[in-house]
Amino acid sequence: MNTNDKVQDSMFANPVSTRKIHIFDTTLRDGEQAPGASLNPEEKIIIARQLAKLGVDTIEPGFPISSPGEFTAVQTISRELQNVEICGFARAVKQDIDSALKATEDASRRRLHMFLSSSDIHLDFQLRKSRQQVVQLAREMIAYAKQFIERIEFSPMDATRTGMEFLYEVVEAVIEEGATIINIPDTVGYALPEEYGQLFRNVQQHVRGGKSVEYSAHCHNDLGLAVANSLAAVQAGATHVEVSVNGIGERAGNTSLEELVMAIETKGPALNVGTNIQLEQLYATSQLVSHIMHIPLAVNKPVVGRNAFQHEAGIHQDGLLKNRSTYEIMDPEQLGIPRHMIVLGKHSGRHAIKHRAMELGVALTEDQLEDVYTKFKQKADGQKTVTDAELIEMVGKTVDRAIDRYEITDFQVITGFKRSRVASVTVADRHSGTERTYSAIGEGPVEAVINGIKQAMPVEIKFENLELHSMGNEEKAFGEATVTIAAGASRYRGTGINQDVIQAVVEAFMAAANQAVRMLEKAQADKQKQHHAG
Known part of the structure; x- marks a missing residue:
């Protein structure tokens, strides 16, 4: 019996009094009568x-x-x-x-x-x-x-x-x-x-x-x-x-x-x-x-909005990590919503940072956590949120090793009217110390760059979703990108913030892709350990 069956059973436990x-x-x-919502057959x-x-x-x-x-x-x-x-x-x-x-x-x-x-x-x-x-x-x-x-x-x-x-x-x-x-x-x-x-x-x-x-x-x-x-x-x-x-x-x-x-x-x-x-x-x-x-959801839209199950306040994050029901009356996973309840910002506490680092594949000691927390607070005071890539960089400096295996060292996109976009992407493999440049095309600049990055990845990655939000309304406004990818049977999510929107997307994609690579390498290492133990 799945979760929904249990929910339905509880709802209809008394068929005499429960109306459908x-x-x-x-x-x-x-719905289609909303301006701009027209659909073809x-x-x-x-x-x-x-x-x-x-x-x-x-x-x-x-x-x-x-x-x-x-x-x-x-x-x-x-x-x-x-x-x-x-x-x-x-x-x-x-x-x-x-x-x-x-x-x-x-x-x-x-x-x-x-x-x-x-x-x-x-x-x-x-x-x-x-x-x-x-x-x-x-x-x-x-x-x-x-x-x-x-x-x-x-x-x-x-x-x-x-x-x-x-x-x-x-x-x-x-x-x-x-x-x-x-x-x-x-x-x-x-x-x-x-x-x-x-x-x-x-x-x-x-x-x-x-x-x-x-x-x-x-x-x-x-x-x-x-x-x-x-x-x-x-x-x-x-x-x-x-x-x-x-x-x-x-x-x-x-x-x-x-x-x-x-x-x-x-x-x-x-x-x-x-x-x-x-x-x-x-x-x-x-x-x-x-x-x-082509109608985006308000971030605070009940039930399905981006912020509906996300929390930045340290007190809330601490309560949620101990028991979800402290601050949530619905279970997002029951609704098919990927679990990403912690948003790292200046109100976040140590528990949230430790939890997110663990999700990203890094277990921090108490001393390491304190060092990361100090760096985190300095960064968070200057911007609204801290991205996964930024957190990983802080963690890497603290533990003195590169956490993300792959890094974009350079990319360039050639665009033009009524033609495919051409991208050149240079990706460094920090584990091997090598660097290679890849070229790719796409209907848009983002697609072209992503197609280039995919060539460097040791795992097949599917680009599933992109959310873009403006953080400001002036010429120097930052773009916040959230990218969801699929690798195998799992999904990974990364965020990026940059004045260059394409670079924000690239940062978000790389954060998600590096998560996928870490999980793949961990699974392979665990399999080898089991093989040697056997």
Whole structure:
């Protein structure tokens, strides 16, 4: 039994009192409406496969009527992903409904999601229809769709700014015509949690047939309340929550999938609810969406942000090294997040430095630690963080030997317009005392230099991820690079800081590569010892 199985078992230990919350993912529809987040059909399919692997219950792949490419993407996803419900999105227009039904007709399970504005401000300035016309249109379109599909979700758009009595009237009308799921959207992120939860209770209590249908919550994050509002809806009886990966979406975005799921996971016993999400896939899904949509995550983004499980304060670092639960309410490794909880900066203490040196393959004596700590504090006072390469250099001076086997002594990149970049890289092997120069090409200068360095490494290395952050906003600002590599079955991470961004990446890559080499050499040495002992 894996960790996630145990978590799910604990969440559903009392099946009578625990409700399942259906996770409805709209990353590919509402999420794609974020400026700059447009996806082509192939990218949509890649993300949809990962969403299915993540365990979402429903995928809303797009708006089929909007373009031929959108229709094709929805149709392809419907045909391929047979273990997840596919939702077709449509306005209250026959052509939209026909397109959504056609695009999803090959899905093993599907629903139609129809929306129509209900607030006076939308009716007056957007639809230019009366309330009576809206109710009649809603009735006609639900009745039309009901001829072809059983499972219909209806959304009175801008519900949280709609008069209560009119909202009751619209919802009652669509239920009478056959709608099976009522979504109450906070379209502009206007509601407070208490208001939003009460809205669900009111609809269920005052609408004829209100207790015969399912309820869904769809919240936007304009006031930063999307997750809180969604949880309020869950507590008020909603069994479906519409989310997007990384909270991507129009304006400030939608309810964040990973934040909602982990709130439920962490507070499940109090909420008496659970989900089918495979927690170990959360980080991989977040990274995939961020990379394909070219939208970086805020460093302090809950659950999946760079700083979500990193600590610089010495008191926190000391507590974490003794017991993770002292300062963390979630286990990052359970979410598929690589464990890098210690960030070395001026607030770090001796325990953190000793721990990081050990991770880098060096065990320090108490006297050596004191010497490194003194050097570290002098360095840390002058900059925000101390990189792995800088720490290794301090450790090497203290123990009087080169810790990193390989060192870049020089590199040069020739760039030009509409041509491959050419790099010349000189790498020194400090163990053998030799130095060699390698040449390589790449589509960009970083790729060219990295391709050159790889030739010097005794282990095959895959460049997996690069994060770049600006440390300042002037001409002399520094770039901070974090590089993740894979070597064999293991991953290694290095950091570099330099005014030259390419050099910062090179430093980070070399820090990670030297870690991989040290682990390889250690494994080989251990194997030889076992052989001689045998």
